[in-house]
Amino acid sequence: MARTWLDNAFWETPKKEILNAISEEQVDNKQIRQVHKLNKLNEDGSPNELFNEVIEFLGEEQIEASTKKRLEKKQAEAELEKQKKLEQERSKKLEKLFEYKLETFEIPEIKESKNRLLKSKLRRSKSIPEVNLYAMMIVKESVEDENIK
């Protein structure tokens, strides 16, 4: 059986000088698949016959389409990976923030405070500076109460 080429061949460079393609052929009742990285020209500057064979077999349009498809897939994968990393960072930040809040709630003035609103604001804080802000408000209130007494 003659050599055929899988239709997922793609350009490795925008200048279309390197082609990545997979050949398939039957040798002694075995189907052989091989990945090729093909330069447009041989080292001596002559045309690469295998390169031209792929273009003739699949057509430039097909190669163009699978290059675009592959690029979109890679971009989507990279975006997913980026999102995953962001989520991971967000989760770790949240864990640290939770520990920081617990520590803040152990400050005697805050521990004993009956101001539900401020304590709730502190608990719902999204960052350490915000936690500090509400913690200061609670402590300030406690000091003022003490002064009145």
Place this chain on the structure above:
Amino acid sequence: MKTLSKGFVIVASRNSNFYTYAVNLMESIKDFYPEALITLVTEERFIDERADEADQIIFCDNHYRAKLWGMSQSPYDITMYVDADMDCEHEDIAKVWDELGDRDMVFHELTPEREKFYAIREFRYDGGVEKYTLCGGVCLYRSGNPLVREFMEDWFELFNKQHNNMWMPEGFEKQQWDRDLKHFDQTTLWWLTEKEEKYKDLKIGIFRDDIRWNYFTQYGYEGLKSIEGKPPILRHYSGSLKKDVLIV
């Protein structure tokens, strides 16, 4: 018709950090659901003014799994048990009772995609492979049903035997049992729900969009999200907190 009492049970024992977590959890539930009834099961030595947040306090000892004992002591007809190291983040907490439907117990599910965050999910039993499917981090249950209450009592008692080498059913492999299974209340839960004849008619289910009811912070590492695209209701900090290190 009698109105069913509904409330939360939170257990904090053995380590004072759990008391701190429990206080935070109680307050966070009440931030979103001020009318919530909460029973705190804890050791007398931990109690301070912050326990006033609880509507009822039940004293327990410093048992390794006081949680299971606490679950069996619920004063309510319908109970939502929540692990102390969780934080309530959403007003949907007030809708928790709707999740029970006609079921007796509702859990968070151990799924394959969540598997990597659990110590163990699969184990060998009777020549095959079995899986834990229920996670005990949260449990909504019909504590007014005598059979459910008995279940909770059995869970505690059987776990004690399991942990103290007084019970290992046939079918388990001794080496894996000793190494991975006997320390887990999950093992007892699996046995009671899957193998115990007495409880075969109990209706056991999973929360709808269950990830929201027990969102382990590590789920975020993998970007696991609610199927309805909604934020977590209860976030679980198990695994990230340094439980044996004093908070202050």
